[in-house]
Amino acid sequence: MTGPATDDIVVDHLTKQYKKLRAVDDLSFTVRSGRVTGFLGPNGAGKTTTLRMLLGLVTPTAGTATIGGRKYVELHDPIRHVGAVLEASSAHRGRTGRNHLRMICRAAGLPDSRSDEALELVGLTPAAKRKFKGYSLGMRQRLGIAAAMLGDPRVLVLDEPANGLDPEGIRWMRDLLKALAAEGRTVLVSSHLLGEMQLLADDVVILAAGKLIRQGPVEDVLGSMGAAQVRVRTPQAAELTDALGKINATVSPQPDGTMLVSGAEAAAIGHAAFAASVELHELTPERGDLEQVFLQLTAGMAGIR
Amino acid sequence: MRLVNAELFKLRTTSIWWIMGIILLPLYAASLGFNWLSSYALVSGQADGGASDAQAQVDAVSQPINIATNLYTTGQYMGVLIVLLLSAIIVTSEFFHLTATTTFLVTPRRETVILAKFGAAIIVALLVWAITTLLDLLLVPIIMDALNIGNQLGEPAVWRAIGLNALAFLLWAVLGVGLGVLIRSQLAATLILGIVYTIGTGVFAIIFQLLETYVAKWIQNLEVLVPTTASQLMLSGTELPGNPPRWVGALVLIGYAVIAGVVGTLITKRRDIS
Known part of the structure; x- marks a missing residue:
């Protein structure tokens, strides 16, 4: 054009x-x-x-x-x-x-x-x-x-x-x-x-x-803003954290009992859990969230001028 | 012309026009009654000016032709007030109801919008003039007959007064639009214009009286600068003793209308609409 x-x-x-x-x-x-x-x-x-x-x-x-x-x-x-x-x-x-x-x-x-x-x-x-x-x-x-x-x-x-x-x-x-x-x-x-x-x-x-x-x-x-995350729910949090540590994924526990995993795709997480015989109740890729990105991008610039 | 039509449509599609109409009719009736009484007083010689200058004025006003011009322009005082307020509201309602944004989106050349508002206000003014004049031509000959001075409709001075009355309506409409732009608040505009128009003349008369007495005699000549005084002067049938000539009144009114119109248009062109 x-x-x-x-x-x-x-x-x-x-x-x-x-x-x-x-x-x-x-x-x-x-x-x-x-x-x-x-x-x-x-x-x-x-x-x-x-x-x-x-x-x-x-x-x-x-x-x-x-x-x-x-x-x-x-x-x-x-x-x-x-x-x-x-x-x-x-x-x-x-x-x-x-x-x-x-x-x-x-x-x-x-x-x-x-x-x-x-x-x-x-x-x-x-x-x-x-x-x-x-x-x-x-x-x-x-x-x-x-x-x-x-x-x-x-x-x-x-x-x-x-x-x-x-x-x-x-x-x-x-x-x-x-x-x-x-x-x-x-x-x-x-x-x-x-x-x-x-x-x-x-x-x-x-x-x-x-x-x-x-x-x-x-x-x-x-x-462009941060890597994608996967939400995981499991009754064996400690075992899963160990297993995910071996594939270099980062785990952050959430207040609602789930954990957010970054640095690994959902498939890799599922595989690691399967290999470690850890029971999973939820495995959800979190799509990029415009709200989060927006708040990160405009951090400190909002408010009354 | 399309925009003038749109402006008239705006006026027609809200309740303001019939509210003003309802206000106008009793005011017209009251004006007619008042003029009848004062004409009766003049004809029967009950009016007494006192001082010699004033007495000369009373004598002049008492001539049948001057009584006639006064009667045939009945409704001017209140009619002009209504026209003045309506003209201002044509502008201020755009800001009061936040429709200015829509209006200027449709027509971003703002001077044409203001010109259309002048056009619409003038049409409204001439309409009010036509209605009051029609009523005058129907009712006044009956009053004149009752006063035994003939209807005077053969006199050119009467028709000149009726024509000048139209000019007064027209100029006040232009003035109203211009002032509506200058005083953007609807409440302020209607209050200020209403009060200044009705009480202002009296207040200014007192101020000029004091200035004349205590400062200098020549200041009296400036009283014609008060728009309502100028308007009255323009309409007076024959030259009255002690007053400036009629064209001065017309000139003063035209001057105000032009200034208000030009300043109002320029301000509207520059102002941010938010």
């Missing part, structure tokens, strides 16, 4: 300096089309500020953020290119959900019928004529996603879209975003919910204290 694809998001040396706080500090990363990219960072890491600069709502102190090579404010009819969900509570309390969407349609020159289609897409049709103040948090998130989908955009930017959704809603959103990415769209999602991100994202961009910590495919980021 030559050059960035037309729907890539490119953040280039982006910086935002508030009076005393450098909210975003020389940040560069690329979000590729056709994949879901998780945008992760502790509270106050600068995620929202970065997304707002990308969308032309906040002016950067330095650097640029472009979508398909162009700044958001330079896009003609931007919501036909980029759909954004920024705040769940961003609609007039006294306006119905459908009128909220129609208002956007009118400003963007889209037909009113798009609002009904978008409501159908997010499952809000039964609540179309209800006022926004009667919406639950989950319904508000769905309305936000409906608003983002009005222009059938190639690029989606979502800030904490899973907040307030119930498990069914989270699963619905995961399926929706994965399907949209599979159609070749660019999907950038910020979240705190790391378990959810591990299920959803193909790539991650990890941010802390305004700086880029790590970017890449989820497996690579997980693989």
